[in-house]
Amino acid sequence: MSLSPAPRGHRLSPAPPSPSSNAGRAGTTPSLLAPGVEHDPYPLYRSLRESFPLVRDELLGAWLLSRYSDVRAALGDARLGPPVTGRPGPGHRGLLEPVLRAAAERTAYVLARRVSGRREVDLVAEFSAWLPAAAAVAALGLPWEDAARVREWCRTGSARADGVHPDLGALLRPHVARRRARPGADLLSALCGARTDGQALSDDTVTALAGTLLTGGGEATALALASFLANLLDHPAQLDLVRARPGLIPGAWAESLRRDPPTPVVLRRASAPIALGGTTLPTGSVVACLIGSAGRDPFRFADPDRYDIFRADPAHLAFGAGAHFCPAATLAGLAAECGLRALLDAMPGLRLAPGFRPAPRGIIARAPRLLLVRPC
Numbered sequence: 001m002s003l004s005p006a007p008r009g010h011r012l013s014p015a016p017p018s019p020s021s022n023a024g025r026a027g028t029t030p031s032l033l034a035p036g037v038e039h040d041p042y043p044l045y046r047s048l049r050e051s052f053p054l055v056r057d058e059l060l061g062a063w064l065l066s067r068y069s070d071v072r073a074a075l076g077d078a079r080l081g082p083p084v085t086g087r088p089g090p091g092h093r094g095l096l097e098p099v100l101r102a103a104a105e106r107t108a109y110v111l112a113r114r115v116s117g118r119r120e121v122d123l124v125a126e127f128s129a130w131l132p133a134a135a136a137v138a139a140l141g142l143p144w145e146d147a148a149r150v151r152e153w154c155r156t157g158s159a160r161a162d163g164v165h166p167d168l169g170a171l172l173r174p175h176v177a178r179r180r181a182r183p184g185a186d187l188l189s190a191l192c193g194a195r196t197d198g199q200a201l202s203d204d205t206v207t208a209l210a211g212t213l214l215t216g217g218g219e220a221t222a223l224a225l226a227s228f229l230a231n232l233l234d235h236p237a238q239l240d241l242v243r244a245r246p247g248l249i250p251g252a253w254a255e256s257l258r259r260d261p262p263t264p265v266v267l268r269r270a271s272a273p274i275a276l277g278g279t280t281l282p283t284g285s286v287v288a289c290l291i292g293s294a295g296r297d298p299f300r301f302a303d304p305d306r307y308d309i310f311r312a313d314p315a316h317l318a319f320g321a322g323a324h325f326c327p328a329a330t331l332a333g334l335a336a337e338c339g340l341r342a343l344l345d346a347m348p349g350l351r352l353a354p355g356f357r358p359a360p361r362g363i364i365a366r367a368p369r370l371l372l373v374r375p376c
């Protein structure tokens, strides 16, 4: 893999930067963990793209890749795999989608109605943080009370990378046994009854799939939903258009994922030596693919800081690229679409609370943590 050439107009540092050089802006060491980056990473991203397309972040212990074309190529490079592997994908999509859509619609409707009569609401605490976990709980046919525990596991990231937190297994096993004995109309029953190559799925597989569905991408979806709502509420003219023409929702969602991806950093580990930009990264090197920077690369996107639901080609990398592309991208989009529709239906005059502006924060997981709105 070779680094993309400096696109025309990229201002390169006077001497071409050595990939191992750590000289960043004004003599500082570029690092994602530097003060202030959590609140505003964009000056750092710009400086990396322009002058240090591959640089070692000593504090993070990883090589930073920041240009769109390099990030995309790295995500598709088979020698750069995720540091943790073995997460089961939410397979059987044909089976999952209709049930999840119905559950997401119902859950979003209930959550939206619950807050619609209030004077002022924090949509993060009352809506976006709940919807993914509660919709998955509803789709699987688990009791509503479990949504709080599942939400907490998503929020604290205590679900393990393989999708089966030990407490989650303990929560699911009795339900699996009950569905085996007496199937219902829910997704857990459907998984228990599903067959691959004529064989029923084992209890472990059902538990792993259900576990992935419950916590696998719940936090990412919750953060992405918060940013999506924030972007639209912060651009009332575009929100009005989406309200009038719901067919614009998928484009508005994709544009939000480009501009404000919930997981702006995807880590990869080299399984073999990789020659990059004049240096060879040894096996085991960790590369941080800066999706958040790639989405703001002016050599890929015109006026990249602008939120524009009519952008012809959002081509975001928020779900990764290549072999490890997120298998639940469509499912995450369901939460966004059902969530927004339910909110606009319950609160036709929804708008930001007077004087409030959303302020995203976070490096590895990024979104506004507060979204104050007036329901009408």
Ligand code: HEM
Residues within 6 Å of the ligand: 075, 081, 082, 087, 088, 089, 090, 212, 213, 214, 215, 216, 217, 218, 220, 221, 224, 262, 263, 266, 267, 317, 318, 319, 320, 321, 323, 324, 325, 326, 327, 328, 329, 331, 332
């Ligand atoms: C907006 C929400 C989401 C975002 C932004 C997102 C983002 C991503 C990204 C960037 C990757 C690739 C990681 C890599 O290349 O190393 C990924 C992989 C994955 N995601 Fe998601 N995800 C979301 C929702 C979900 C949901 C809801 C689930 C589960 C129901 C899920 C399950 C997975 C799994 C199992 C993988 C691993 C795929 C593999 O390694 O082959 N994600 N996701």
